[in-house]
Amino acid sequence: MSPDATSESVLASATTTAATAPATGAAPGPTADPPPTEHDGRYLGRHRLYLRRFLRNRIAVAGVVIFLLLVLFSAFGDLFTPHGYADADFSALTQAPGAEHWFGTNQGGNDIYAAAVHGLQRSLTIAVSVSLLTVAISAVVGAGAAYFGGRVEKATLALIHFLLIVPSFLILALVSHRLAGDWRVLILVLTVFGWMSTARVVWSVSTSLRERDYVLAAEFMGVRPLRIVVRHIIPNLGSLLIVNLTLGVVSTVLSETALSFLGFGVQTPDVSLGTMLADGAGTLTSAPWLFAFPAGLTVLLTVSMTFVGDGLRDALDPTSTGAAGGRR
16 A cells, blocks of 8 residues: 555544544533522422412402401401400491491491401301312212222212202201201301212322322322321312312301392391391492491402402412522
C-alpha cells in the first residue's frame, strides 16, 4: 500500500472516531429539572393546592365570609340586646323597627332581633347536625355496600331505593307534629330520611375503589373488612363527602324552614327561621319587617353555603387545572 493511501486511511479512521465519540472539551447538554419534592419551594402539597384553588374563587370566599358572619351573629348577637326572644313588651305590639327594638316587634310584643338571633341559631344547629349525620351514615352504608358486594350490596340498594320512593315529607310532617315539634326529634327524622341519595352516589363511586391496589394489599395483609372501609375507602371519598356536607346544610335549612312554615317543624315557644317566616307571612303589607328579616337571613344562609359548596367542588375536582404535588 502506498504512503498516500495509508495516510488517507488513517485520516478517515480519525474522522470517524471524532464524529462518533463525544468531545472531551464540549459543554454538557441541557438536563431535565429534578422533580419537585416536599422540601422544594416549587412543591405544593395537596391541601395547599386545594386551598389555593378555593381562594382564587372570589364568590366562594365571599360565601365563607357571609357564613362566618351568620355564625357569629347567631352565637353572640344576643349580647347586644337586653330583650330575650320569649320576652313580651306589651307596650310595643307590632312596633316598627326603631331604637328600642332594632328589628321591630311582632303581635305578641316579642323582639324580632332577639328572635332572629335564636331562630338562626336553632336552624343552624338543625342543619349542621343533620348534614353531618347524613354524610356519616351515607359514607359507611354506601362504601360498605360497594366493598362487601353480593347479597349485602343487593339488600342495601333495595333498602335505599325503597326509602327513596317513600313520601318522606308526609312522614316527616306527621312524626314531627305528633312529637310536639321537638327540634331534637326533627334532627332524628330528617337524618333517617335524608341519607339515601348521598349513599347511592357513594356506592357508585366506591365500586371503582374496591379494586384498587391499596385495598387488595390490605386484604392480603388480613385487615378486617370494616377497617378497610373506614381507613382505605372512605378517606378517598373525602372531596365528594365534603361537597355533600356543605350542600346538605342548604337542603336541610330548606326542609326545616318548609316544615316549620307549615306548622310541622319547630313549635312555639321555641323559634326557628321557619316559624318566623310563618308568623310574618300574613302581615306582608301591614308589618313587612316580620317577614323581611328572617327571609333575609334564610337567603343569606342558603346562598352562602351554595357558594361554598360550588367553590369546594371546583377546588377538589381532580380534572381541574393542576394536580396535587404539582408546580406553582
